[in-house]
Amino acid sequence: MTAALRLDEVTLVHSDGDEAVTALDRVDLAVDAGELVAVVGPSGAGKSSLLAVAGALAPPTSGSVHLGDVALGDLPPRALTALRRQHVGFVFQSGNLVPALTSLDQVRLPLTFGRVADPRDPAELLARVGMDHKAASRPHQLSGGERQRVGIARALVTRPKVLLVDEPTAALDRQRSQEVVELLAREAHEHGVAAVMVTHDHDVLHHCDRVLEMVDGRLEVAAPAAG
Amino acid sequence: MFLARRELVFARGRFALMGVVVALIALLMVLLSGLSVGLVDDGVSGLQRLPVTSLAFQDGVSKDSAFSRSVVSEDAVAQWADQPGVAEAEPFGNTLVNARTDRDVEIDLALFGVELGGFLDPEPAEGERLAGVGEAVVSATAHEAGVDVGDTLVLEPAGTEIRVVGILAEQHTYGHVDVAYVQLSTWQEAKAGVREGDVVADRVYDEVTAVAVRGDGSGPDLAAGDDAAGTTSMTLEESYAASPGYSAETSTLQLIQGFLFAISALVVGAFFTVLTVQRTGEIAVLRALGAGTGYLVRDSLLESLFLLVVSSAVGVGLGVAAGAAIGSTPMPFALEAAPIATAIGLLVALGVLGAAAAVVRITRVDPLTALGGNR
Numbered sequence A: 001m002t003a004a005l006r007l008d009e010v011t012l013v014h015s016d017g018d019e020a021v022t023a024l025d026r027v028d029l030a031v032d033a034g035e036l037v038a039v040v041g042p043s044g045a046g047k048s049s050l051l052a053v054a055g056a057l058a059p060p061t062s063g064s065v066h067l068g069d070v071a072l073g074d075l076p077p078r079a080l081t082a083l084r085r086q087h088v089g090f091v092f093q094s095g096n097l098v099p100a101l102t103s104l105d106q107v108r109l110p111l112t113f114g115r116v117a118d119p120r121d122p123a124e125l126l127a128r129v130g131m132d133h134k135a136a137s138r139p140h141q142l143s144g145g146e147r148q149r150v151g152i153a154r155a156l157v158t159r160p161k162v163l164l165v166d167e168p169t170a171a172l173d174r175q176r177s178q179e180v181v182e183l184l185a186r187e188a189h190e191h192g193v194a195a196v197m198v199t200h201d202h203d204v205l206h207h208c209d210r211v212l213e214m215v216d217g218r219l220e221v222a223a224p225a226a227g
Numbered sequence B: 001m002f003l004a005r006r007e008l009v010f011a012r013g014r015f016a017l018m019g020v021v022v023a024l025i026a027l028l029m030v031l032l033s034g035l036s037v038g039l040v041d042d043g044v045s046g047l048q049r050l051p052v053t054s055l056a057f058q059d060g061v062s063k064d065s066a067f068s069r070s071v072v073s074e075d076a077v078a079q080w081a082d083q084p085g086v087a088e089a090e091p092f093g094n095t096l097v098n099a100r101t102d103r104d105v106e107i108d109l110a111l112f113g114v115e116l117g118g119f120l121d122p123e124p125a126e127g128e129r130l131a132g133v134g135e136a137v138v139s140a141t142a143h144e145a146g147v148d149v150g151d152t153l154v155l156e157p158a159g160t161e162i163r164v165v166g167i168l169a170e171q172h173t174y175g176h177v178d179v180a181y182v183q184l185s186t187w188q189e190a191k192a193g194v195r196e197g198d199v200v201a202d203r204v205y206d207e208v209t210a211v212a213v214r215g216d217g218s219g220p221d222l223a224a225g226d227d228a229a230g231t232t233s234m235t236l237e238e239s240y241a242a243s244p245g246y247s248a249e250t251s252t253l254q255l256i257q258g259f260l261f262a263i264s265a266l267v268v269g270a271f272f273t274v275l276t277v278q279r280t281g282e283i284a285v286l287r288a289l290g291a292g293t294g295y296l297v298r299d300s301l302l303e304s305l306f307l308l309v310v311s312s313a314v315g316v317g318l319g320v321a322a323g324a325a326i327g328s329t330p331m332p333f334a335l336e337a338a339p340i341a342t343a344i345g346l347l348v349a350l351g352v353l354g355a356a357a358a359v360v361r362i363t364r365v366d367p368l369t370a371l372g373g374n375r
């Protein structure tokens, strides 16, 4: 079967003034539906760059990215925006919720950007991530873990094929970190989402199906996932 | 609308503060508009209500004092009457006088001298039309100032007596004083300062201020008429500039209004620039989640439009209330819907334009910045 997400020979060079930084160096990656892949590595290794390219936020300098059968390189910017809206879910480091919106509205928000084929019910989804009791709260009234849960619900409401998660536990304590990653794994498995999670946190890797390591833009297989 | 509505509610404190500023600008706009219209009414309503398309003054007369300096003869009137495109041409006299009524009301007047029964001879709302020498039909505002039908106006210093026979329905003022229509020879004597018993030169009865011309259809060729009659023509509107103080007053107010438009566009633009800069991170996230540029721009412009429309409506409401209070004072002030609507429409349009300049920043936000945090 075709992988839900596939990167072939992807190189990404950031040009920063005269300086050129190779953030991704001939990266190959295939993630199947229902699989949660962890990417670990030191700061500056290119982990966020990997998510940016996989999620159609940045075009690779060379190489190709496929979402299912769709080659991103062939698409104009508008189509990439629509593709992100319909098929990609992002979860950011600190939740990155919209300050003006209640938890329920955060989850409804992606459905207001345009047509989404088969959305999940925002209220139900909020209950599923255990946040229904804070449906009317705004981000400043939530803890870090709660914000991440709302952020995860927001990323999943469009029923994305691909879920890209950037250091979701960076601001959380141990207990909350476990819960958040458990939630991600459960959603990926039950809803057949191809998920890539960047993390520094080695305590959560046992929830993941595979662990890859990024060093200086190169993606390598790390120690096999425990459990 | 989803996001705009919620952001307006969430940041209501900020938006309210900005709204107060816009409302105050709108209030000022309404007051300025009222003052403009009031000054125009005071300055030239007597001219505006003349059923005239153009006025032919003495050849080469200076534009800003034509009514006080120009002298033309009855020959010029006859010449103009013969011009093609002219329906009617009649002599018109205009001079400012000081007067006092027999009930001791002091009043400055603009005497308009017209031919009895001519097209300039006005129909009063109260009393009778002019029927002969020594009679006047006065502006409604003179009536408000205490002049009534049956009063005798004594012109100073000559002592000429004129009886008020009629009151006009509307305000007829010129150069901030009330208009009194009189028969042409009465005007000519007043202009010449003739006192009772004086021997009057014949030329006094030949001289008027201008030829009042009413065109038919396409109207006369003014240059050709001027050549034939030896005059300098102005359209009725051009002649407003010859009303004392008119140009200076209107240009000052226009300048202030222009500044207000610029200020409101800048203030609104600056407000939305700050707002957009503060929201940069949020906008990057929205873009990463698949919000198109159109969605974000529409959202921001809706916010600005809502802010501008609601707060200008509040400002106009306050302005109209203030106007009602000012209306009972002697200040030249008159609220008219059309100039207010134009000013407020422009205010809103320029505000949205200012906001649009800020919103352009949205299109430059890179969704990539939503990721990472190590840069």
Ligand SMILES: Nc1ncnc2c1ncn2[C@@H]1O[C@H](COP(=O)(O)OP(=O)(O)O)[C@@H](O)[C@H]1O
Residues within 6 Å of the ligand: A014, A015, A016, A021, A022, A023, A041, A042, A043, A044, A045, A046, A047, A048, A049, A050, B372, B374, B375
């Ligand atoms: N927009 C950018 N412009 C220039 N250089 C960048 C940009 N984004 C990232 N980089 C550089 O690319 C490298 C990889 O960055 P990143 O993918 O953010 O690493 P990580 O997420 O693993 O910490 C770093 O050296 C970083 O400085």
Ligand SMILES: [Mg+2]
Residues within 6 Å of the ligand: A047, A048, A049, A166, B371, B372, B373, B374
């Ligand atoms: Mg990173």
